[in-house]
Amino acid sequence: MLPVVIVAGLHRDARRAVVRRLLREVPGAVALHHDLSAAPGGTVRRTLADGTGLTDSGETPLVNDCACCALREDLVPELERLADGGLCRLAVVELWDSVEPRSMAEVVAAHGHGRFELVGVTCAVDPALVLPCMGNGDDLAEAGLAAAPGDQRVVADTFARQLEYPPVLVLADGSEESTPGTDAAGGADAAGTDVLTGPDPADLELLTQLHPTARRIPVTDPGLVAALTAGFDPAAAAARQHPACALLPQEADAHGVTTHVWRARRPFHPARLHEALEDLACAAARSRGRFWLANRPDTLLSWDAAGGALCVDNLGPWLAALPDAARDMVPAERLAAAALDWDPEVGDRGQLLAFVSPELDVDGVTELLDSCLLTDGEYAAGPEAWRRLDSAFDELLDPAVP
Known part of the structure; x- marks a missing residue:
């Protein structure tokens, strides 16, 4: 050939x-x-x-x-x-x-x-x-x-x-x-x-x-x-x-260039994250990963930002939201990635975002992301209460059909 x-x-x-x-x-x-x-x-x-x-x-x-x-x-x-x-x-x-x-x-x-x-x-x-x-x-x-x-x-x-x-x-x-x-x-x-x-x-x-x-x-x-x-x-x-199984960059800091990997197990408050999007998109030369919104507890969302432009996308359900029979249709790479990061309470749901940039303000990025998570009281209210939170992401994830 x-x-x-x-x-x-x-x-x-x-x-x-x-x-x-x-x-x-x-x-x-x-x-x-x-x-x-x-x-x-x-x-x-x-x-x-x-x-x-x-x-x-x-x-x-x-x-x-x-x-x-x-x-x-x-x-x-x-x-x-x-x-x-x-x-x-x-x-x-x-x-x-x-x-x-x-x-x-x-x-x-x-x-x-x-x-x-x-x-x-x-x-x-x-x-x-x-x-x-x-x-x-x-x-x-x-x-x-x-x-x-x-x-x-x-x-x-x-x-x-x-x-x-x-x-x-x-x-x-x-x-x-x-x-x-x-x-x-x-x-x-x-x-x-x-x-x-x-x-x-x-x-x-x-x-x-x-x-x-x-x-x-x-x-x-x-x-x-x-x-x-x-x-x-x-x-x-x-x-x-693919954000669900990608080997994202790991923590690094050399020659003035930093990679910061931020993880969390509880979901974002949709309104607070939406308000912070512009600052987060401009915080690094490149950021990518996956995230979890409280009012969409079963939906895996991708984060893809470069040059100050951010794209978020609905990639379907988290594995934890699928019935066991449906997991047989999931690619092996994703099953393996989920198994390595499985939580007994929320499964593969969670936040995993990598920020790469010269002169990265790690403390500032971390503080802003942490502030967007559900508080202890909001988390304790449970998924049914989360679904009623502000739907600020609807225009990004559910565009109107002409």
């Missing part, structure tokens, strides 16, 4: 450096890239390149007014064509700037049918740009990076999902400065200028704390090709991002 590697990332120069390295190192490697910058005009431009430069190009129309949908529709036939041709030894799928790797990885993994196989997914990262990207609350549309007219994502949360999904991160080594206009699909190499200093330790520490389980490898590392073609499990990658 034709091996396929996906290279993602908002850091365009770092991403292109990874693609160029793979094209140079693997004979018969081909880079496939869909440029979504022309999507407002109704088309997506596709390019193919090898180690010598551009070999083919074409256009595909938008699907459902969505550039990412067009990418998905065009990607599989192109990979099939490369596989059937018999000359390609490695297909490198370079995703456009704001395309998130998970959806593309799952498409490739599901449609290989013995002709091609997803063997690696990576995000290319410039350590010096991690904090600026993670703190950027601009809409993608404002930055010229929207993948569809209705794309409402922001730069920070898009970058966070790109960064936290792959098991391998490739780091720009900081020894070259890219020349504007370098071909995205493996054209002329960027001119390089040697510098005497490597990445700032604080930048590397932030990257480490944001995704501590990832393997981080420089783009110049001799083992790069082996690291990116070692195999990839989409189910395991998805589980790592």
Whole structure:
């Protein structure tokens, strides 16, 4: 089968450096890239390149007014064509700037049918740009990076999902400065200028704390090709991002960067938490996890914040709220995670939020979160009384249907 590697990332120069390295190192490697910058005009431009430069190009129309949908529709036939041709030894799928790797990885993994196989997914990262990207609350549309007219994502949360999904991160080594206009699909190499200093330790520490389980490898590392073609499990990658079973960052403090993991067993008072949302969303460069509202005692809620933008989502019931027979349908990863954190009174219900940031005010975050929990008297009133508390989250979790 034709091996396929996906290279993602908002850091365009770092991403292109990874693609160029793979094209140079693997004979018969081909880079496939869909440029979504022309999507407002109704088309997506596709390019193919090898180690010598551009070999083919074409256009595909938008699907459902969505550039990412067009990418998905065009990607599989192109990979099939490369596989059937018999000359390609490695297909490198370079995703456009704001395309998130998970959806593309799952498409490739599901449609290989013995002709091609997803063997690696990576995000290319410039350590010096991690904090600026993670703190950027601009809409993608404002930055010229929207993948569809209705794309409402922001730069920070898009970058966070790109960064936290792959098991391998490739780091720009900081020894070259890219020349504007370098071909995205493996054209002329960027001119390089040697510098005497490597990445700032604080930048590397932030990257480490944001995704501590990832393997981080420089783009110049001799083992790069082996690291990116070692195999990839989409189910395991998805589980790592699911708030119910994710291995969230652990407590850390180094080079001015801090990770604070806050836990509690009693639920939040919905009105007090709602009032504190803005301050909590802006308290750290990145925060994520799961939480429990008193007036929704059976509902697992996700917390996902970056760049001051916060997304909360209903992920269905806690395991403790399910009948025993229904637990047989729950993925093994979630069962294992719940078993490790099971409480005899409330089961897997609880608060688990991780805050990662330079200059994090740990005491302030802890005090604010603690103040949002039910008081002793409120907790003692029990679930029936909790359900009657202020429903401040209804507009976020139960949007009105037009």
